[in-house]
Amino acid sequence: xxxxxxxxxxxxxxxxxxxxxxxxxxxxxxxxxxxxxxxxxxxxxxxxxxxxxxxxxxxxxxxxxxxxxxxxxxxxxxxxxxxxxxxxxxxxxxxxxxxxxxxxxxxxxxxxxxxxxxxxxxxxxxxxxxxxxxxxxxxxxxxxxxxxxxxxxxxxxxxxxxxxxxxxxxxxxxxxxxxxxxxxxxxxxxxxxxxxxxxxxxxxxxxxxxxxxxxxxxxxxxxxxxxxxxxxxxxxxxxxxxxxxxxxxxxxxxxxxxxxxxxxxxxxxxxxxxxxxxxxxxxxxxxxxxxxxxxxxxxxxxxxxxxxxxxxxxxxxxxxxxxxxxx
Amino acid sequence: xxxxxxxxxxxxxxxxxxxxxxxxxxxxxxxxxxxxxxxxxxxxxxxxxxxxxxxxxxxxxxxxxxxxxxxxxxxxxxxxxxxxxxxxxxxxxxxxxxxxxxxxxxxxxxxxxxxxxxxxxxxxxxxxxxxxxxxxxxxxxxxxxxxxxxxxxxxxxxxxxxxxxxxxxxxxxxxxxxxxxxxxxxxxxxxxxxxxxxxxxxxxxxxxxxxxxxxxxxxxxxxxxxxxxxxxxxxxxxxxxxxxxxxxxxxxxxxxxxxxxxxxxxxxxxxxxxxxx
Ligand SMILES: Nc1ncnc2c1ncn2[C@@H]1O[C@H](COP(=O)(O)OP(=O)(O)OP(=O)(O)O)[C@@H](O)[C@H]1O
Ligand code: SF4
Ligand SMILES: [Mg+2]
Numbered sequence: 001x002x003x004x005x006x007x008x009x010x011x012x013x014x015x016x017x018x019x020x021x022x023x024x025x026x027x028x029x030x031x032x033x034x035x036x037x038x039x040x041x042x043x044x045x046x047x048x049x050x051x052x053x054x055x056x057x058x059x060x061x062x063x064x065x066x067x068x069x070x071x072x073x074x075x076x077x078x079x080x081x082x083x084x085x086x087x088x089x090x091x092x093x094x095x096x097x098x099x100x101x102x103x104x105x106x107x108x109x110x111x112x113x114x115x116x117x118x119x120x121x122x123x124x125x126x127x128x129x130x131x132x133x134x135x136x137x138x139x140x141x142x143x144x145x146x147x148x149x150x151x152x153x154x155x156x157x158x159x160x161x162x163x164x165x166x167x168x169x170x171x172x173x174x175x176x177x178x179x180x181x182x183x184x185x186x187x188x189x190x191x192x193x194x195x196x197x198x199x200x201x202x203x204x205x206x207x208x209x210x211x212x213x214x215x216x217x218x219x220x221x222x223x224x225x226x227x228x229x230x231x232x233x234x235x236x237x238x239x240x241x242x243x244x245x246x247x248x249x250x251x252x253x254x255x256x257x258x259x260x261x262x263x264x265x266x267x268x269x270x271x272x273x274x275x276x277x278x279x280x281x282x283x284x285x286x287x288x289x290x291x292x293x294x295x296x297x298x299x300x301x302x303x304x305x306x307x308x309x310x311x312x313x314x315x316x317x318x319x320x321x322x323x324x325x326x327x
Numbered sequence: 328x329x330x331x332x333x334x335x336x337x338x339x340x341x342x343x344x345x346x347x348x349x350x351x352x353x354x355x356x357x358x359x360x361x362x363x364x365x366x367x368x369x370x371x372x373x374x375x376x377x378x379x380x381x382x383x384x385x386x387x388x389x390x391x392x393x394x395x396x397x398x399x400x401x402x403x404x405x406x407x408x409x410x411x412x413x414x415x416x417x418x419x420x421x422x423x424x425x426x427x428x429x430x431x432x433x434x435x436x437x438x439x440x441x442x443x444x445x446x447x448x449x450x451x452x453x454x455x456x457x458x459x460x461x462x463x464x465x466x467x468x469x470x471x472x473x474x475x476x477x478x479x480x481x482x483x484x485x486x487x488x489x490x491x492x493x494x495x496x497x498x499x500x501x502x503x504x505x506x507x508x509x510x511x512x513x514x515x516x517x518x519x520x521x522x523x524x525x526x527x528x529x530x531x532x533x534x535x536x537x538x539x540x541x542x543x544x545x546x547x548x549x550x551x552x553x554x555x556x557x558x559x560x561x562x563x564x565x566x567x568x569x570x571x572x573x574x575x576x577x578x579x580x581x582x583x584x585x586x587x588x589x590x591x592x593x594x595x596x597x598x599x600x601x602x603x604x
Contacts, residue, residue, distance in 0.1 A: 056499055059429065080504070087502030099493040104515050114501045165501065 002029035003172055003205050004053070005068035011048040011229075013277060014060045020277040022061070023048050024229035024285075032172065035199060035206040037216035037237070039252070040226035043277075046209045049226075050175045053207075054092055055082040070172070087114040091171035095178035097158035101150040101165075107158075108134070108146030111165045118169050133164045137194060156187035160194070167198060174199065177209045192219050213252060217241055222310075225249045228285040234304070235311030245307035246315050247290050284315070292317060340591025346584025350577070354404050357397035365398040366390070366549050374567045383573050386556070387563055392570065396577050398551035402463070403581065406545070407532040410467045414474020415525055421475070422482025423513055426490060427505045437483070440476035448473040448535065449542075456544045466545035470535045474528055481524050485517035519596035523589050530585035537578050553577050 011023035023045040030036050038046050052063040055074055067074040070089070074082065094100040101110055111134060112126035121129075127146065134142035137160045150158055159179065166174060176195060180188035196219055199206045208220050216223050217237055224234040225246065233246040244250045283298035284290070290297065296316055304312040312318075357365075362382065369389035376384045383392040421440075425433040452469035459465045489495060489512070498508050539545035540554025548555060553574040560570035 054500060056496065083502050083504050085502070086500055090500075092500045094493060094497065096493060100497040102494045102498070102512055102516075113503075117502055117507075162497070165497075 001071070002031045002068075003070060004030040004207075005066075006049075006053070007066040007068065009049065009052060009063065009065040009067060011045065011052050011057060012062050012064065014062065015277075018279055021280055022229050022277055023052065024280065025065070026226070026229070026231055028224055028231065028234065030173070030205045030207060032205055033199075033203040035208065035220035035222065037208045037210065037220040037223040038226055039210055039213055039216050039223060041211060044226045045229040046211075046226055047177055050092065050177050050207065050209055053173075053175065054086060054090055055079075056086075084118070087166075087171075088118045088169045089172045090175070091166035091169075091173065092175040092177065093159070093162045093166045093179050095181050097155065097162040097182075098150060100162055101158060103150055106147045106149055107153065107161045111161060111168060114165065114169045130164065130168060133168055134161070137164045137167075137198070138190070139164070155183050156191065159183060159187075159191050163191075163194065163198070167202070167204075170202065171204060173205045173207065175207045175209070178211070179208070180215060181210070181212070188215070195219065213241060225252070230285055230314065231304075232286065232315070233307075233311075233313040235308065239308050239311040243308065243311075245311065245313035245318050246286075247292050247317075248286050249313070251289075336591050336594030338591075339587040340595055343584050343587025343589070343591050346580050347588050350400050350581045350584065351404065353397045354400040357394075357401050361391075361394040361397050363391035363394045365394050365551055374563060374570075376567075376569070384567065384569055386559065386567075386570055392556075392573055395551045395556055396553070396573055399553040399556060399574065399577065400581070402546050402550060402552045403533045403536055406463055406466055406470070406536040407529050410470035410532050410536075411474055411525055411528045413467065413471030414528065415478050415521070417471075418475040418478025418480075419482040419514075419521060422479040422484075423486045423509050423517075425479070426483045426486030426513070427509050433483075436479060440479050443472065444476045449538070452539055452544055461544050461547055463546050463550070466536050466539045469539065469544075470532050473535070474532070477528060478521070478524065482517060482521060485520045486513050489513045489516050519592070523593040523596065526585050526589035526592060530582045530589070533578065533581050533585070537574075 006029070007027050009023055009026045010021055013020045013022050026045070026049055028036065038049065040046055048057065048061060051057050053067055053069075053074065055077065057063050063075050065075065069085070072081075074085075077085075101107065108127060108130055112121075112123070112130035115121040115126040115129060116123070119126075131142055131146055134145070139145055139157055139160045145153065145157070150161070153161065163179075174195075179195065180191050183191060192215060195206070195208075198204070206220065208216060210216050221237060222235065223237045223240050224231045225240065225248065226232065227248050233240055233244065233249045240249060241253060244253050283300065284293070284302050287293045287297045292315075294316070302314045302316045302318075304314045305318045307313045307318050367390065369385070372381070372385050372389040373387050374385060375381055375389075378384070381391050381393070383396070385391055386395065421436050425436040448469065451472065452465065455465050455469050455472075459468065486509070495508060495512055498512050503511070536545055536552070537554035537557065540552040541558045542554075543558070546552035546555055556574035557571055560567070560574070563570055
């Protein structure tokens with residue numbers, strides 16, 4: 001049985017004008033030791049999917065569906081159960097480690113804290129373990145840095161601290177939401193290497209969220225492409241990025257950020273912009289921007305159809321071509 | 328504060344701190360020593376001007392004015408500290424609870440604050456007097472109750488700016504509950520705002536204590552109080568204007584000092600300035 005089994009997950013934003021689904025029926029499974037990337041443009045629901053798994057959807061956003069984790073449905077668990085799972089079996093790191101660390105606490109204390117909360121460990125033992133892990137994640141002069149504050153560290157060092165804080169209790173699942181987006185390219189590569197190595201070594205499952213196809217290609221084995229709250233294509237990284245089957249993924253591939261692009265710049269990767277959140281409408285969510293759109297695309301939602309071994313995509317053209325592919 | 332230079336804010340910190348220090352020192356010294364016993368009356372020496380024996384003269388009972396001022400500082404500080412402390416503890420607890428829980432509880436706390444706030448403080452003090460009788464306890468409760476909504480609102484508002492911060496999300500990701508997050512992450516990050524507000528509320532409390540005592544609701548004779556001194560001085564306004572001027576000055580020094588100190592603290596504790604970037 002998969003460790004994480006997300007089935008028909010919806011995240012619905014309550015607005016004065018009515019309900020707007022930001023995540024619409026996302027399903028995927030992730031076993032121990034497996035790695036999955038989620039890519040998609042800004043606002044397609046990547047972060048909300050991650051927060052739903054953590055049980056931390058913001059106020060005014062409601063999760064529906066099922067998030068199976070080690071046999072229980074996280075969406076129906078009470079807050080104290082979730083508190084026990086978070087930090088212990090479920091871990092998450094964020095894009096901006098400066099804002100994700102408490103500015104008023106020394107980093108050593110922050111890394112040691114989950115041990116003290118979840119394991120009831122004493123201060124000395126927890127600090128010793130925190131120091132070992134900080135050294136393991138490659139924080140230089142880790143002993144001295146234990147007593148430093150987040151603002152005394154560089155972005156890359158802070159991200160290492162965040163990673164140590166996330167991993168200290170040995171979680172089963174690590175969710176990394178744009179873990180390197182705020183970092184320089186060289187630091188980015190180091191952090192990705194580190195995450196990959198730690199995941200391999202510990203046999204964790206990794207859910208890596210990024211809008212950067214390069215980051216995903218380097219780090220995970222499988223990828224899901226999201227568009228407007230749906231997974232539109234999914235499969236092994238080599239297949240999805242090598243022979244993209246969905247017009248949206250093809251557009252993303254053609255618009256890969258060039259090396260000279262400024263960091264942090266939002267690339268408009270596919271012609272047109274993601275339409276704003278609104279009530280659900282029939283048909284393919286990508287139809288408004290798709291060069292291959294036909295009248296049929298606007299009447300019913302194309303289901304996921306096979307596009308290769310373990311490779312599926314939600315586009316009528318794939319469905320039409322299904323006969324051409326033989327396993 | 329916007330526009331005020333670093334130097335000006337350091338100056339207000341030091342000047343404010345100095346003035347407040349003088350008042351606190353006077354109160355502390357009065358515990359061990361005063362020029363004359365605070366309640367010693369000498370009718371033969373009433374309404375004297377300043378002299379070597381009575382530095383600031385005597386009042387209509389022949390009591391030493393300098394002594395009364397020192398002992399009055401004690402009353403002001405005790406009433407102020409207890410009243411503001413009461414309002415602080417209850418108000419901050421309600422405010423951070425409302426911010427953490429939101430929903431109906433938040434709504435309830437804020438409406439209660441609105442109601443308490445809408446009652447004029449003096450009116451509620453008079454109502455309280457009808458119930459508790461006049462005395463320092465009445466003044467403390469009246470001023471304390473008036474402080475609860477002030478601190479509840481400011482704590483809630485400040486906490487609401489902390490809750491959406493990413494390090495709170497990170498703390499929740501680490502498995503911390505709302506209570507723990509409030510204690511370890513919200514309160515330390517709003518402490519400076521609360522401290523500055525407490526300083527200013529302390530100034531208001533000293534004014535309020537003086538006002539209530541002046542009205543005869545607060546400190547009762549023979550306990551010394553700046554407000555009572557003002558009240559008693561009005562009868563002798565023309566004979567001995569100093570009797571009104573000195574307690575008035577004492578109140579001004581305390582209130583001005585606390586306000587300057589609050590302003591200075593606000594700038595000194597402002598993280599945007601403190602980071603020194
Ligand atoms: N707290 C919230 N309240 C209301 N709407 C929200 C909230 N958080 C996100 N949304 C909306 O839900 C949609 C999906 O947001 P989400 O943060 O999951 O996108 P994302 O794929 O992570 O984008 P990015 O790459 O910019 O991080 C967006 O349209 C966003 O505006
Ligand atoms: S279903 Fe139609 S609109 Fe949607 S991606 Fe495929 S061709 Fe384009
Ligand atoms: Mg996001």
